[in-house]
Amino acid sequence: MEILGFLINGTLVFATALIFAALGGLIAERSGVINLGLEGFMVSGAFSSAVTAYYAEQAGLGAAAPWLGCLAALVFTVIFSGIHVIASVRFKANQVISGIVVNMLAASSTFFMVKLLFDGAADTPVITNVFHRIHIPWLSDIPFLGKALFQTYPTTYIAFILVIIVYYVMFKTPLGLRMRAVGEHPGAADTAGVNVNRLRAWSVMVGGSIAALGGATIALTANSSFAFNTISGQGYIALAAVIFGRWHPVGAMGAALFFGFAQALKDQVQLYEFARAIPTEVFYMLPYVLTLIALIFTVGKGSSPAALGQPYEPGKR
Amino acid sequence: MHNGEIVLELKGITKRFPGIVANDQISLQLRKGEIHALLGENGAGKSTLMNIVFGLYQPDEGIIELNGQPIVMDGPNKAIECGIGMVHQHFKLVPPFTVTENIILGMEPKRGFGTDLKGAASRIAELSKQYGLNVNPEAKIESISIGMQQRVEIMKTLYRGAEIIIFDEPTAVLTPQEITELLQIMKRLVDEGKSILLITHKLKEIMDVADRCTIIRRGKMIETVTVADTNQETLAEKMVGHRVQFKTDKRPANPQDSLLDIANLVVTAENGQRAVDGISLSIRAGEVVGIAGVDGNGQTELIEAITGMRPIESGTIRLEGRDVKHGSPRTASEAGISYIPQDRHKHGLVLDFDVSENAVLKSYYEERFNHKGLLDRQAIEEVAERHVEQFDIRTPGIHTPVRSMSGGNQQKLIIAREIAKEPKLLIAAQPTRGLDVGAIEFVHKQLIAERDKGKAVLLVSFELDEIINVSDRILVMFNGRFVGETTPETTSDQELGLLMAGKHQGGDRG
Numbered sequence A: 001m002e003i004l005g006f007l008i009n010g011t012l013v014f015a016t017a018l019i020f021a022a023l024g025g026l027i028a029e030r031s032g033v034i035n036l037g038l039e040g041f042m043v044s045g046a047f048s049s050a051v052t053a054y055y056a057e058q059a060g061l062g063a064a065a066p067w068l069g070c071l072a073a074l075v076f077t078v079i080f081s082g083i084h085v086i087a088s089v090r091f092k093a094n095q096v097i098s099g100i101v102v103n104m105l106a107a108s109s110t111f112f113m114v115k116l117l118f119d120g121a122a123d124t125p126v127i128t129n130v131f132h133r134i135h136i137p138w139l140s141d142i143p144f145l146g147k148a149l150f151q152t153y154p155t156t157y158i159a160f161i162l163v164i165i166v167y168y169v170m171f172k173t174p175l176g177l178r179m180r181a182v183g184e185h186p187g188a189a190d191t192a193g194v195n196v197n198r199l200r201a202w203s204v205m206v207g208g209s210i211a212a213l214g215g216a217t218i219a220l221t222a223n224s225s226f227a228f229n230t231i232s233g234q235g236y237i238a239l240a241a242v243i244f245g246r247w248h249p250v251g252a253m254g255a256a257l258f259f260g261f262a263q264a265l266k267d268q269v270q271l272y273e274f275a276r277a278i279p280t281e282v283f284y285m286l287p288y289v290l291t292l293i294a295l296i297f298t299v300g301k302g303s304s305p306a307a308l309g310q311p312y313e314p315g316k317r
Numbered sequence B: 001m002h003n004g005e006i007v008l009e010l011k012g013i014t015k016r017f018p019g020i021v022a023n024d025q026i027s028l029q030l031r032k033g034e035i036h037a038l039l040g041e042n043g044a045g046k047s048t049l050m051n052i053v054f055g056l057y058q059p060d061e062g063i064i065e066l067n068g069q070p071i072v073m074d075g076p077n078k079a080i081e082c083g084i085g086m087v088h089q090h091f092k093l094v095p096p097f098t099v100t101e102n103i104i105l106g107m108e109p110k111r112g113f114g115t116d117l118k119g120a121a122s123r124i125a126e127l128s129k130q131y132g133l134n135v136n137p138e139a140k141i142e143s144i145s146i147g148m149q150q151r152v153e154i155m156k157t158l159y160r161g162a163e164i165i166i167f168d169e170p171t172a173v174l175t176p177q178e179i180t181e182l183l184q185i186m187k188r189l190v191d192e193g194k195s196i197l198l199i200t201h202k203l204k205e206i207m208d209v210a211d212r213c214t215i216i217r218r219g220k221m222i223e224t225v226t227v228a229d230t231n232q233e234t235l236a237e238k239m240v241g242h243r244v245q246f247k248t249d250k251r252p253a254n255p256q257d258s259l260l261d262i263a264n265l266v267v268t269a270e271n272g273q274r275a276v277d278g279i280s281l282s283i284r285a286g287e288v289v290g291i292a293g294v295d296g297n298g299q300t301e302l303i304e305a306i307t308g309m310r311p312i313e314s315g316t317i318r319l320e321g322r323d324v325k326h327g328s329p330r331t332a333s334e335a336g337i338s339y340i341p342q343d344r345h346k347h348g349l350v351l352d353f354d355v356s357e358n359a360v361l362k363s364y365y366e367e368r369f370n371h372k373g374l375l376d377r378q379a380i381e382e383v384a385e386r387h388v389e390q391f392d393i394r395t396p397g398i399h400t401p402v403r404s405m406s407g408g409n410q411q412k413l414i415i416a417r418e419i420a421k422e423p424k425l426l427i428a429a430q431p432t433r434g435l436d437v438g439a440i441e442f443v444h445k446q447l448i449a450e451r452d453k454g455k456a457v458l459l460v461s462f463e464l465d466e467i468i469n470v471s472d473r474i475l476v477m478f479n480g481r482f483v484g485e486t487t488p489e490t491t492s493d494q495e496l497g498l499l500m501a502g503k504h505q506g507g508d509r510g
Helices: A002-030 A038-058 A062-076 A078-090 A095-117 A145-149 A154-172 A174-184 A186-191 A196-223 A234-244 A249-269 A280-298 B046-053 B076-081 B099-104 B117-130 B146-159 B176-191 B203-209 B232-240 B299-306 B329-334 B344-348 B355-359 B377-390 B407-420 B437-452 B464-470 B493-500
Strands: B006-017 B020-031 B035-039 B061-066 B069-071 B084-087 B164-168 B195-200 B212-217 B220-226 B258-268 B274-284 B288-292 B314-319 B337-340 B425-429 B456-461 B473-478 B481-486
Touching: A002 A038, A002 A145, A002 A154, A002 A174, A002 A196, A002 A234, A002 A249, A038 A062, A038 A078, A038 A095, A038 A196, A038 A234, A062 A078, A062 A196, A078 A095, A078 A196, A154 A174, A154 A196, A154 A249, A174 A186, A174 A196, A186 A196, A196 A234, A234 A249, A234 A280, A249 A280, B006 B046, B006 B195, B020 B035, B020 B046, B020 B061, B020 B195, B020 B212, B035 B046, B035 B176, B035 B203, B035 B232, B046 B164, B046 B195, B076 B084, B084 B146, B099 B117, B099 B146, B117 B146, B146 B176, B176 B195, B176 B203, B195 B203, B203 B232, B212 B232, B220 B232, B232 B437, B258 B299, B258 B456, B274 B299, B274 B456, B274 B481, B288 B437, B288 B464, B288 B493, B299 B425, B299 B456, B329 B337, B337 B407, B344 B407, B355 B377, B355 B407, B377 B407, B407 B437, B425 B437, B437 B456, B437 B464, B456 B464, B464 B493, B473 B493, B481 B493
Parallel strands: B020 B220, B035 B195, B035 B212, B084 B164, B164 B195, B288 B456, B288 B473, B337 B425, B425 B456
Antiparallel strands: B006 B020, B006 B061, B061 B069, B212 B220, B258 B274, B258 B314, B473 B481
């Protein structure tokens, strides 16, 4: 029973970053822009939040440091999402390639900047003022459930609240209607007076910043620092969650929880006797293998936005 | 109704595109409460002009006046603001959205932070009632008929308060019943005080509903006429610039030996059904055989079998006595079969290729175009230039992507390519679909010219006029079999119509 509690708790913790990133990816993709740059946005978010939190801590800001880190992630990542917007929306470049370029640029430039800022070190110094688990009064005292659900990081709760907000905006507001229209049939949106490219640009940038929060949560919870391998492919897993979740916020959340579970499982399984004989690398593979399997079963039943990946050309017949 | 005030006036509108003047000094007046038709061939510049009115293009010269005031249409938003709505030929609707969502898109009513879908739906239901549009606000676009989708487009303009509605080729995609309904709706709209600009190349519709008609030809304005004072023949002549014969001249056929012999052919469709159910057919050199029938009675599968696009279940196809065991469309093509496909976008052309590339789609590999694995661009361009000249294909140049050409000119390019191959058998499936009278006349003449050169021609069409006009012999196909054979001289629309519906001819065939 206790183990199950740990497993659920671990799932929530690992899923947090994926939920942020998947929501960010989903916002861009619903508006019709393929967002392979999620990995880069997460790297950028992790880097900027860790560096900011570190300096804020040095400046004596204490508990405010991680929050400032998150704010920095939101703002800093606009550089990378902006590149994706300029290339793929403004100049109608191939969105897949633009996303890959963003990823490579984010990985190398942040690594370079860490070296520059910290005298050639490969990672940032460890930050003490990171997010800590909060125990929600009363609820966390509930046996089993309390430990499983109500003793976790504030960012985890924010992630779940954000799912509700994104769902509401996407399906219940005029803005969401327009975003989805732009992703399904930009010509229809254009003739109805919606500025297709502007809406896409905003979607990519807002989505990028939300994905950056995902990177920030990794840097500012479990890791307490930033290094080149802090994100290590989680952006791609988040993209898989978008697809697995059928471009729906709740679906993406479910997929993120599933992948989070795979990562939590990896940690739990290693505690068992029988697992000692298996190389740890095998367990580290687990989330990625499960991602692959999940995608195999979803491919083909696509419900992707109809205009996903197509730059908008007003005159096309 | 004819003397209402002028609500919209175009003065000397000119629009140039690279290599072509799409609109050359066009002027037009739209009065309140009238249906004003804009008539012209495919590619005459009608759509360009309407896109200018709707703010999608900016004119190079000329003024647009709304209620006597000059205005600059700098985008669809401005047009909507001015009370101009457009029903596009290719619907601008989001398939997975509901009718309501599509209509309110871009000007959504709000309640709190959210969209007031309920309020919008009830307003739409009201409008639907007022104009007799019969649209269900809750239905999803992807699950309603084409006719209803078009009514949603009309509703979109009404919801935005349009006083002037532009219809761009509205009947091209509709069934005959839906066309009748649409024309009634248009009349109702003008009765309610709206003004309509109707872009079309269909003369019958103009005669049915329009009050006045402005004719443009090759980008130039010819004149505006009152429809009551004119007739179809005059309109057609003004549109294409010369007298149009609705009935193609042809001498009696002079059939030679049998060229294509099909015996007991069975072909299966995708769904596993026998689409062609034991058909025998022979066509002689120098005759046109027309296959009449309602769409979906096996005509497509029959043609696909002859052209090598679909495997044969059993039976034989012989061309000049030799068994054509077609492995592929290429072997069929090389055996001397040319094919003008029913869907020119899907099977006839690569839309993003240019004219010259499309001209050699079936022959690029031959030695004259292909030197040691490299394309001989010069030879290809020469052929393309020749096609453009001989078949009067109107295009800015041979390096224009065919996507940007009108349907009539695309079809001419296909016909040029297929005829230039000097085939023994020419198959034409719905060769005039979506074309205007001028282009139809051209296509029919070409088919008969091929016949007179001693080729065998197989025409498949759902249009009775076309079948009767062009064929020497008529077969009626129903449920995968021929249910009747007749000649254009001895048959009538009525007889063919009955056969097409599966009512047997005298005997016990089929």
